Amino acid sequence: MIAAYRFELRKLVVTWRSRSLLVVCWSVPGVLVAAISQQGNLPTDTIFGRWMGTTGWAGSLVVLSFCCSWVLPLLASVLAGDVFAVEDRLGTWRHLLVAVRSTRRVFAAKALAALTVLVLLVAGLAASSTVGGVLAAGAGPLVGLDGQTLAPRDVVIRVLLSWLLALAPTLAFAGLGLLGSVVLGRSTTGLLLPALLALALQLLQLLPLPMAVRASVPSYAFLTWRGLFTEPLHGAAVLIGLAVCVAWLVAAAGLAAWLFQVRDFTDGTADGLGRRALTRAVLPLAALLAVSVAGVASATPSSGQGIDRHRLEPALARAFGHLYRLQARELHRPDVTEHDLHATAACDKGGSLVDDLGPGNDWRCAVTWRLPGVSATGTAVYQLQVAADGRYVADGDGPQSVNGSFPVATPTGVEPNPLWQLDGYVDLISHP
Amino acid sequence: MRARQVRKAYADVVALDGVDLDVSAGQVHGLVGPNGAGKTTLLSLLLGLSLPDRGVLELLGSTVRRAHALPDGVAGFVEGPGLYPALTARQNLTAVASLRRIHGADVAGVLEQIGLTDVIDDRVRGFSLGMRQRLSLAAALLTRPELLVLDEPTNGLDPSATQCVLELLRRLADDGVAVVVSSHRMDELAALCHEVTLLSGGRAVFSGPLAKLAAESGPVDFRLRTTDVAGAGAVAAGVPRVTVRSAGDALVVRADQEALDTLVGRLVAAGLPVRELTAVVPPLQAAFLALTQDAP
Numbered sequence: 001m002i003a004a005y006r007f008e009l010r011k012l013v014v015t016w017r018s019r020s021l022l023v024v025c026w027s028v029p030g031v032l033v034a035a036i037s038q039q040g041n042l043p044t045d046t047i048f049g050r051w052m053g054t055t056g057w058a059g060s061l062v063v064l065s066f067c068c069s070w071v072l073p074l075l076a077s078v079l080a081g082d083v084f085a086v087e088d089r090l091g092t093w094r095h096l097l098v099a100v101r102s103t104r105r106v107f108a109a110k111a112l113a114a115l116t117v118l119v120l121l122v123a124g125l126a127a128s129s130t131v132g133g134v135l136a137a138g139a140g141p142l143v144g145l146d147g148q149t150l151a152p153r154d155v156v157i158r159v160l161l162s163w164l165l166a167l168a169p170t171l172a173f174a175g176l177g178l179l180g181s182v183v184l185g186r187s188t189t190g191l192l193l194p195a196l197l198a199l200a201l202q203l204l205q206l207l208p209l210p211m212a213v214r215a216s217v218p219s220y221a222f223l224t225w226r227g228l229f230t231e232p233l234h235g236a237a238v239l240i241g242l243a244v245c246v247a248w249l250v251a252a253a254g255l256a257a258w259l260f261q262v263r264d265f266t267d268g269t270a271d272g273l274g275r276r277a278l279t280r281a282v283l284p285l286a287a288l289l290a291v292s293v294a295g296v297a298s299a300t301p302s303s304g305q306g307i308d309r310h311r312l313e314p315a316l317a318r319a320f321g322h323l324y325r326l327q328a329r330e331l332h333r334p335d336v337t338e339h340d341l342h343a344t345a346a347c348d349k350g351g352s353l354v355d356d357l358g359p360g361n362d363w364r365c366a367v368t369w370r371l372p373g374v375s376a377t378g379t380a381v382y383q384l385q386v387a388a389d390g391r392y393v394a395d396g397d398g399p400q401s402v403n404g405s406f407p408v409a410t411p412t413g414v415e416p417n418p419l420w421q422l423d424g425y426v427d428l429i430s431h432p
Numbered sequence: 433m434r435a436r437q438v439r440k441a442y443a444d445v446v447a448l449d450g451v452d453l454d455v456s457a458g459q460v461h462g463l464v465g466p467n468g469a470g471k472t473t474l475l476s477l478l479l480g481l482s483l484p485d486r487g488v489l490e491l492l493g494s495t496v497r498r499a500h501a502l503p504d505g506v507a508g509f510v511e512g513p514g515l516y517p518a519l520t521a522r523q524n525l526t527a528v529a530s531l532r533r534i535h536g537a538d539v540a541g542v543l544e545q546i547g548l549t550d551v552i553d554d555r556v557r558g559f560s561l562g563m564r565q566r567l568s569l570a571a572a573l574l575t576r577p578e579l580l581v582l583d584e585p586t587n588g589l590d591p592s593a594t595q596c597v598l599e600l601l602r603r604l605a606d607d608g609v610a611v612v613v614s615s616h617r618m619d620e621l622a623a624l625c626h627e628v629t630l631l632s633g634g635r636a637v638f639s640g641p642l643a644k645l646a647a648e649s650g651p652v653d654f655r656l657r658t659t660d661v662a663g664a665g666a667v668a669a670g671v672p673r674v675t676v677r678s679a680g681d682a683l684v685v686r687a688d689q690e691a692l693d694t695l696v697g698r699l700v701a702a703g704l705p706v707r708e709l710t711a712v713v714p715p716l717q718a719a720f721l722a723l724t725q726d727a728p
Contacts, residue, residue, distance in 0.1 A: 003530040010527070014518045095514020095568070098479050099531040101502050264442070265481045265499075 004105050008083075008113035017078065018117055025075075025124035030132025033059030037136040047145070047226065047391060047423055052133070054412050055140040057155045059133025060126065061229075064162055067125055068222035072170040073198030075121050080177030081191040083114040084260070088186040093265050107260045111178055111253060118174055119167065126163040140412060144229040145425040146315065147322030147418075162225035165238065168245035172218035173198055175252035182256040182263075183281045206388050208358050211306040211428050214388075215240050216292035218248045223389050226425045231318075236300065237429040244292055251288045255281055306428030307386055309347045309356040312363065315426045316382065316394060317345040320367045323418045330408045330418070336371060343369040347384070361385040365394070378402065380419070390426040433478065433579055433610060438487035440473050447473040449634040450487070455610045455627075457578070460601060462621040463614040465631035466724050471583075471614045474631070475510040478581045478612060492578055504532075508581030508612075513568035517557035521548055521567055524556060528571045537574050546570040547596060561588030569597065573604075580604065582613045586620060598624050618716040628716075632724040645719045647689070651675075652718045654692065656683040657708035664704050671695045684712060 012018050036043065036052055037059055043049035047065045051058035087093045100106050142155045150158065173194040180193030201219035214220055221241030227234025259280060321338035328336055347365040349356045363384035370377050380402045382394040396403025396419060403419040435453040439446070448470045455461040463471045477484055478491065480502040489496045492503045515524050522539055529537035543552050546566045556564065565588050572580055585601070586594045601611055601624060615621050621628055622642060630638040630645070638645055651673070658664040665683055668676040673691040677684050687695060692709075699706055713721065 003533070007527045007531060010523070011516060011518070090514070090516065091512065092514040092516060094476070094479065094481055094510055095571075097481060097500050098502065098507065098509070099528050099571075101480065101500050103500050265476070 001105050001108065004100050004109035005112050008109045009116060012079070012083070012113050012117050021075065021078065021121055022117075022124065025121045026128050028128070029063045029125050030128035030135075033063060033129050033132040034136035036062075037133060044421065047425075048142075050416075050421065050423065051143055053137060054410075054415065055142045055152075055155075056130070056133030056135065056137040057139070057142045057152075057159050059137065060130040060159050061162065063125060063129035064166060064225065068166055068169075068225075069202060070195070070199065071125075072122065072166060072222070073173045074195045075118060076170055076173040076177050076198075077192060077195040079118050079121075080111075080114040080174035081181050081194055083110045083178065084181035084256075085184070085186055085191065097265055103261050103263075104257075107257050111256075114178070115171060115174060118170065122163065122167055122170060126160075130159065138412070142229075143323070143326065143418070144231070145226055145319075145423055146230040147319035147326070147422060147424075148231055149322070149326055150229070158228045161228055165225040165228070165241070166222060168242050169218040169221040172221070172245040172248040172252070175249040175256070176218075179252045179256040179259075179281055182259050208305050208388055210297075210304060212293050212297035212300070214306075215296045215300070215429065216244055216289060218245050221245045226391070227427065230315075230425055230427070234425075234427045234429065237427060240296060240300065240429060244296070247288065247292060248285075251285065255284055300429050305358050305388065306390065307358055307388070307426060309349070311426045311428070312347050312384070312386065312392070313345040313365070315424055316347070316365050316384070316392075317343040317367060319394070319422055319424045320345070320369070320380070320419070323422055324369065326418045327408070330410050330415075340372045341369045343367055359386045359388040363392075364397075386426070390428045392424045392426065394422045394424060396420045433492070433612070434488075434490040435474075435477075436488045438474070438477065438484045438489055440470075440477065440482070440484050446634050448477075448484070451629075451631070451634075451636045453629055453636070453639065455579070455612055457610050458605050458608045459627065460605045460611040460613060460625045462625035462628035463612060463631060464616070464618070464621060464628055464720060469631040469724075470634040471631055472511055473634075475508070475581055475583050475612070475614060478579075479506065479508055479510055481510070505576075505578030506581065507572040507575040507577035507579075508583075509568045509572060510581070510583040512583070512587070513561075513564040515556045515559075515564055515567055515571075518555065520553050520555050521559075521570075522552050524567065525571055525574055529574055532575050534575060539574065542570045542574050543567075545573065545600065547593065562590060562593055565589060566593065566597070569600075577609060580609055580611045582611065584615050585613060586615065586617065594620070618714055618720060622714070622716050630720060630723050637723045638719070642716065645716065648719065650722065651686045651688045651691075653684050653686050653712040655679070655708060655710050655712055656685050656706070657681070658683075658699065658704050658706055660704055663702065664699060667698050667702050667704065668695055671698060682708070 042052045043062060046062050048058040048061040052062060087096060096106060139152050141149050141151055144150050176197060177194040198219060201217045204217060205214055205219055221244060224234065224237045224241035227237050321341050321343040324341060325336060325338060345365045345367045347356065347363055349360060350362040363386050365382045365384055367380045368377050380399065381397040383397050384392050384394050386392040404417065405420050406417050407414045408417055433455045435451060438448055438451045440448040451474060463474065465471050476482055477489060480496060480500050483499050492505050494503050521543060525539045540552065543549050546569055548563065548566055548570065565585060569585055586597055589597060598620060605611055625642060627641050628645060629636050656664060661681065661683060665676055668674050668685050671691060671694050674685055674687040674695055685695065
């Protein structure tokens, strides 16, 4: 087994494609993050992008967010989606099987080799982007997705866990890649299957579908790492994402292994199963999806699309409280704890004629708070763009002195008012 | 190796139907047959790439019960060389040695034996078909086989390399290796094999020594050139089991081996010089054509 694994690894690593990917993944993100961190205009439309100039950890998370969209499924495609098909193209199956004399060992060696290189590539993305960011912007504290300031030691752990979490769906897509490679043979469709599927499932995450459906596909786990940057952590979402990924990985890789075992290798360059792919691969995965939906629906209290005012309001109030404290510190005002502020939010979507449900850019929230020893209550208004995946961007709409756009001098330089625009993330799974 | 009543079908297509085959140590056994006769299927079974649907297959004393469970002493290739173009010749062979758990494999020695020492560290991507064929043979030899299964091993080789490979296979047989080789080249099989099996339509229509095949093939056409075509024609017409027809400045006589010997004796006795007497189609090929055309 070890000899077969080493041989498969060598075959993968000697190809120009794998070598290029290794070089790119271990160098390009760092260079890009360093360059972007030095710019005046930061990618505020990307999660954590607005903090790239303040702390290097944000750069790693921006790269992670970008990679989760399509880079990681594409890497899974390129590696796992081709690992079996390449033998069909080269006509080397019979040579390999005569040498190894076990389809089980061949399958295990190929799958492990593909996953090893995939993990190396993801590690490169993580290491490169983190090093580039820290070198360019330092290793300062990071503002989380509920506004709390995370100490560098805490951030390191969360960033590392985030990349590890993103590995789960990447490996699930790699399992689908293995299946595509076995089922579709020399066809290039096998190579592209995980990437195309990932694209489709990413779109699914943006559609106003029930949470049980969206959480039952591997692409959901590409989002759950964000829940590590909130307090409390979105533990249920993380666990569901992991469980779904494990189920998809086991099912897809198991199907691929079975189909590989029963293949007749007297035809050394098969073009795939053709129509039989429907019954042998697609239908079992469809059944898995149905079981996953039922499982997730029964395991979580969430129903509908997951976004409603009862989830949004506490999330925004919590973020406001944390950032108000940060603003007070930056403006050298007396410190005030989040508990003393008693911040609350009241949200409305699209006016009184529209239900306060679902994603959209027509959410409007009023946050109220009270300072200790002051009888008057403060109010600040925010316009919210809420995405179906739970991320929201709150844009301050007055009063100018609280959440307006004005510069604030900080130890790392002049920064925008932290209460002006803020990123947040709503837990769509747990009870509000 | 020993095969008894081996049958293999793919859906409705019967690739092998009740084939028997015996190859002893030190014997070179040729497989011959038209395209689609079942040669590749039989070689694939011998290399453990699939299992027969029915029948018994024994390799080196072990009955094959599972696919991809070859005994250690079996090696070879089917349907061309299966090498990795991105790896060098040395890397390809080292991988085979490692996968077959052969410790201390003499990669350089085997490559020298096969005449590829000069390209030992070149990537296979740049190899010609003949070089790849030889490298595949080297990979098989590396495992020190007792049963060598080769599918058209001289395909793509120049005459010199062909002779080198044939000589190597003879030497291996002399050393006790059983060799099963398929080829479309009748002259090569005639020069190399102790026995042949002729497959047609998935059935073995002949199996045995080459001499027996030639004897069973019946009358064969021979081109006869003499100084006196008319006189030679008259002599030939008087020999039993010989038919004669004119072909320009030569005669074509159809005769079996015994009748041909009689004809030659009578031509000499009549004082007619024989300038050429050659088979229009080589006997083995004639037998191949006769047997395969007769087969269902």
